[in-house]
Each structure stands twice: as C-alpha cells, then as structure tokens.
Amino acid sequence: MTVTPDYDEATYGDYPDDGTLCNFDPNPAEVLTQTYIHSVICAFGLIGNALVVVTYIFYKRTKTMTDVYLFNVAVADLLFVVALPFIIYNEQHSWLMGQVACKLLRSAYSINLYSGMLLLACISGDRYIAIVKARRSFGSRSRCLIYCRLICLAVWVFAVALTLPTLIYTALFKDLDLGDETAEMVCELSFNKYETAKLMKVLVPSLQMGIGFLLPLSVMVFCYSSIMCTLMRAQSSQRHKAIRVVIAVVIVFIVCHLPYNVALLSHTVSLFKERSCEAERIKLKVLAISKSVAYLHCCLNPILYAFIGVKFRSHFKKIMSDLWCFSKKYIYSARLSPGTSDACTSGFKSSEGSNHLSSFSA
Known part of the structure; x- marks a missing residue:
C-alpha cells in the first residue's frame, strides 16, 4: 500500500492504492509509555526551572547578562512544561478544551523552541564579548543590562512571530481514519487549499530547522570556538569554570534537538510524494520518539546548573x-x-x- 501526497492534515496519508485507509494511531502501550515520559519531564522541568526563577528573583540582587538570559530560558521552559500536561490530557480525551486551547497548546513548543535556542545563542554572544573582546569597553553594567532586557524582549516577539503560522493554521477536526462513527477530534495543521498546504508544510518545519536550530547553532559554534582559543592562550582555569555550564547547556540542547530536526527534515522531504503506509508509520514513530527527546531539554538545564x-x-x-x-x-x-x-x-x-x-x- 502507498500513501498519496497529502494536501490537508485531515486527509494525511489516507489513500492507499487498494482503497483502504492507513491507520497511524499509536498502540495503547506506546501512548502509556509516552504519557509516563512526558509526566516525568513535566515534573522535573517544573521543579527545576521554578528553582531557577526563584533563585534569580529572591536570591540574587547583583545580576549579570548571562543571568538574565538564563532566567528567560527558564521562563520559556516553564511555559512549556505547564502546557505539557494539558496537551497530554487533551490528546487522550479528544481535545475537550476546544479550539482556543488547541491553538495555544500546539504553539507552546514552537515558542519554547525559538525563544530558548535564540536565547542560548545570545548567551554565547555575551560570553564571546566578555572573554574574547574583554579589553573593549561596552559601557556601564546598568546600561548593558538594559540592552540585554531589550534583546530578550525582541527574542520573545520574534519567537511569537515565527509561531504565527502554527497558531493560525492549527485547528480541530475529526480524524476520519476510523470512520464517521468512531471519529475523534484531533488538533493538527489543517488547510483548505493545496497551495497553502504545500507552502506551510514546507515553511513551518523549515523555520524550525533553520532559525530554531541551524542559525543559533552556527552562532554558538563560532562564539565558543573563539572562546576556546582565547582560553587556551590565557591558561585561565577560572574562566573555564565561568563558561562550562553554558557550554554544557548548549551541548545538551543540541543532543536533544538534533535527532528531532533530522527526523523532521526526512519527513519534510517526503511530503507530497507517494509512500507506503508502513514507511509512514515508521517515520511518524521516529518523529514522536525524537520529539519526546527534544522535550527533555526543559528539565535538563536546571540539573546542569545544580551540578556544574x-x-x-x-x-x-x-x-x-x-x-x-x-x-x-x-x-x-x-x-x-x-x-x-x-x-x-x-x-x-x-x-x-x-x-x-x-x-x-x-
């Protein structure tokens, strides 16, 4: 059996050659395992990032630019881990919370991805200026903090803007894979026109991979390569300690998000082509697993702060x-x-x- 090119999420992979429908629903064991994993991520992410926020607000009167960036990363992670239980609940109960919740909850991961990764790129830029360009004067500390907060605001606005396609085109509709009588409500991207579907189904994952992953990664590689060269010449163990948590956070983020981006790239390349139902099931399963791995970064950052x-x-x-x-x-x-x-x-x-x-x- 093969799956025809998909123009609308509601008809995604529904037309094999023999006229039967492809059923992509995960089995109950997979759903239960995924629920447990997401619950653990939610619990640890909520506790860890809440501690980071509390520390920043109540236990640090003197703050650096890196502190401000890490605080905003923790806020971004908190927003997502708060949304995650509602996503799990709605997916298992046919999206009882309705259309608005569908749009907002599906947009939560996108905002977290863009804001979190871009803020990590900002941290690498801040460390680059502080270490590689240490001899240059960039103004008073208070002025730098003002600029830092403005940068964070710009990152949040940019992340929301990049999430608009997901927010606009995500909708509730009946999953017709099991027939009209047993159809359940699902919350996915949905399009009425072929041209819109073709554009958005390439644009949304391309933005995630390009701006949400590859662009910040390029900035980090450049900045931390320059920092490593400077530190090797300076032979300063204290400076090594000052940036090791930032490097660890970036490495963990890459390890968590690289598998999902590779799976997303493979899935995007195959769009609008005929593929077998079995191959499509495997791709969707890999996407689901790698996305759960990507969710892990929400609870790993605070652990890095605590241990490093x-x-x-x-x-x-x-x-x-x-x-x-x-x-x-x-x-x-x-x-x-x-x-x-x-x-x-x-x-x-x-x-x-x-x-x-x-x-x-x-």
Whole structure:
C-alpha cells in the first residue's frame, strides 16, 4: 500500500492504492509509555526551572547578562512544561478544551523552541564579548543590562512571530481514519487549499530547522570556538569554570534537538510524494520518539546548573535551608524553641545578604 501526497492534515496519508485507509494511531502501550515520559519531564522541568526563577528573583540582587538570559530560558521552559500536561490530557480525551486551547497548546513548543535556542545563542554572544573582546569597553553594567532586557524582549516577539503560522493554521477536526462513527477530534495543521498546504508544510518545519536550530547553532559554534582559543592562550582555569555550564547547556540542547530536526527534515522531504503506509508509520514513530527527546531539554538545564554551577548550588542550598526553616516555623511552630526560630530567621537573612554572587555559571 502507498500513501498519496497529502494536501490537508485531515486527509494525511489516507489513500492507499487498494482503497483502504492507513491507520497511524499509536498502540495503547506506546501512548502509556509516552504519557509516563512526558509526566516525568513535566515534573522535573517544573521543579527545576521554578528553582531557577526563584533563585534569580529572591536570591540574587547583583545580576549579570548571562543571568538574565538564563532566567528567560527558564521562563520559556516553564511555559512549556505547564502546557505539557494539558496537551497530554487533551490528546487522550479528544481535545475537550476546544479550539482556543488547541491553538495555544500546539504553539507552546514552537515558542519554547525559538525563544530558548535564540536565547542560548545570545548567551554565547555575551560570553564571546566578555572573554574574547574583554579589553573593549561596552559601557556601564546598568546600561548593558538594559540592552540585554531589550534583546530578550525582541527574542520573545520574534519567537511569537515565527509561531504565527502554527497558531493560525492549527485547528480541530475529526480524524476520519476510523470512520464517521468512531471519529475523534484531533488538533493538527489543517488547510483548505493545496497551495497553502504545500507552502506551510514546507515553511513551518523549515523555520524550525533553520532559525530554531541551524542559525543559533552556527552562532554558538563560532562564539565558543573563539572562546576556546582565547582560553587556551590565557591558561585561565577560572574562566573555564565561568563558561562550562553554558557550554554544557548548549551541548545538551543540541543532543536533544538534533535527532528531532533530522527526523523532521526526512519527513519534510517526503511530503507530497507517494509512500507506503508502513514507511509512514515508521517515520511518524521516529518523529514522536525524537520529539519526546527534544522535550527533555526543559528539565535538563536546571540539573546542569545544580551540578556544574558552583554559585547556583550555593543558592540552591540556601533555598532548601529557608524552606526547611519556614516549614518548621509555620507548620510545627508549637514545638519550636525561640532559639530555633531565630536561627531560621538568620539563615534567611544570610541568603538575602549573599546576593553579591555574580553568576549561576561560576
């Protein structure tokens, strides 16, 4: 059996030569496994990125440009991991939340991809200026932070703009693979015209691969190659420590997203060509697996901060200490002695007073 070129997502791969329909629905075991994996990603991503945001807001008075960028990366990851449980629920319950939720939730990953990867490119540019161009003066710290925040705002606006095709053309429609009686509502790209389908089904994945992956990757390779050359000449272990978390974050992001982009490229090349149902099933399964791997980056970044960033570990310990003190103070206050309560209060003040630490990544 072969699948004809697909012009509309609703008729995607529905017309084999023998007149029967191709069923691309995953089996229940795959759905259950994917649900567990996404749940783990959501839980760890939510906890880890929330700790990064809390550290930035409450435990760091002195902030660097890298801190601002990493904070925005954490916010982007938080937005996605918050949306992920709703995506899982709606996919398993025929999108009960309706058309608006369909559009917004399907756009969440796209915004996270563009903003997160472009912000990582900004971090590499910031480290390049700080290390390779260290002798040049770029103005006061406060002015640099203003420029940094403007850059972050521009990245968010650009990410939303690149997501508009997904937002506009994603729609709810009945999946007719199982017939009219058992048809369920699905949330996918849908087009009424062949010309629009042909353009968007090439444009959307091309933007993801080009602007969301290859362009930032090129910037990172250039910046970090220059940084490595400078550090090798400088023989400075301290500078190595200052950028190692950023390099690790970029490497992890590449490892997570490269398989999905390769699978997406293969899938895009085969669009509008006849292909067998079995080959299409394999491609869709590979896409689903690699996309789950891509989701992993949302919870891996905070782990990198905790295990590599010495100063972030220090802030993390202070957060845990303060939470322990508050829990004892407000939950078990009847059992606490005055001396214990004072110690807890002092510990929180110590956290506030340690905000001179300059970076997550050192």
